[in-house]
Amino acid sequence: MLANLDLPIIASATAGADASLNAIPVEAQVLFIGMVFLGTLIVSRFSIRIGVPAILGVLILGLVINIHVLDVSHAEVEKLHVFALALLLFYAGLKTDLQSIRGFLEYGLLLAIGGVAISTLILAGAIVWLSSASGATLVPGLTETMPLGAAFLIAACLGSTDAGATLSVLRQVERQVPERVRHLLEFESSVNDPSALIIYSICLSVFTLTSGQAESMQTMALSASSSLLQKLGSGLLVGAGFGYVAKVVINHFVIDKEQLLVVAMSIAFVDYGCAHFLGGSGYVAVYVTGVFMANLHYRDAQINHQSIQEVLLPFNTMTEISIFLLFGLLVNPADLIPSLPAGIATAAALMLVARPLSVFCFQQVSPFKLRDSSLIAWCGLRGAVPLALSFNVSNAIPRLQGLDPAVAAELAHNCQSIVFIVVILNLLMQGLSLPPVCRWLSAPPTPGLSS
Structure with missing residues (x-):
């Protein structure tokens, strides 16, 4: 579903690197990587103090350093992309605690699934109306528009929210955020990760069919839906099966809580591989397995979804940091200017x-009351999943139906840049404004005015 990635931004950023840089010994590269990750710790602390998500600070650190001495190939980036998405979705499944959202489970599912679909449709329409055919300039109206498929792929990339980034900012005003709202934001973020991935897959299937497949709308719809249903169905079945396999393994073979990390990581990756070879979606499978593991009961009372989350949290954090840092290090800021x-x-x-x-x-x-819904509406920070999904955009754009090959490379480059710019601005603007918005919404209503 997501494979054979081509990264024009990274390619353009590294193409001009001096050949002598490749002679830098691996020990020096390891030293550099260690110093950079120590720098992310300092930057994360500073970012939280000024009220922006820590992952934004990591991304900016990478852009500031922007040194192209790391010997990272496209194949290695692709492997990181697959590993990162699988781990992020598995952890999202573990965070889907159905007990914490009792009383508004239906609304949470509606918001996480229907909200992503509606947001994708609206945003895709806005991109078509605002952007030029190449994505390099603004041309409001319908005289010169970005291809519909490209607009939908960008919008689908941006469908997933990041509760971690949101809640890290809201810690400044934690007492003013209702507990039910925090639980909803966490649940929505967990469920809309696979929702965004599925919608992205639908867009990919619909808009990148070959001319032989797209003889009619009926043929196109049947081809896209059958492929999608196969991937979803197989992914759901494999994911559910491995959820129970994980329970058996934990009940019979885990002696100490520290072993949960080995169990969780091995189950997640075996799960992903089996789903792929059985024709299903590995990403859906690992998410479903995480959901089952989070909501099943185990023989040892000390082992539950919280203890599994605790052992996986450092790896999840490391994955997010790696995605943001890699983009910052390998993306040339000058390449973003045309798409600004x-x-x-x-x-x-x-x-x-x-x-x-x-x-x-x-x-x-x-x-929820209107005030709480207003806060939820403004808590739409985007994080690692949109960036990870954007890796695939540059490979998908040239395969869009009816696209002029002469503009394919430029459009692919600009589409990936647009996702990158949106994530930066979203984390910066909403991150800085969330605490004051929360204080304003939680303030007592003026006498005589309804809340």
């Missing part, structure tokens, strides 16, 4: 239109 207008416009459309509408359209069935 479209990126800013897309970020504004996402934060001010797509995300709020995807929340408020379900207000009639929401168990």
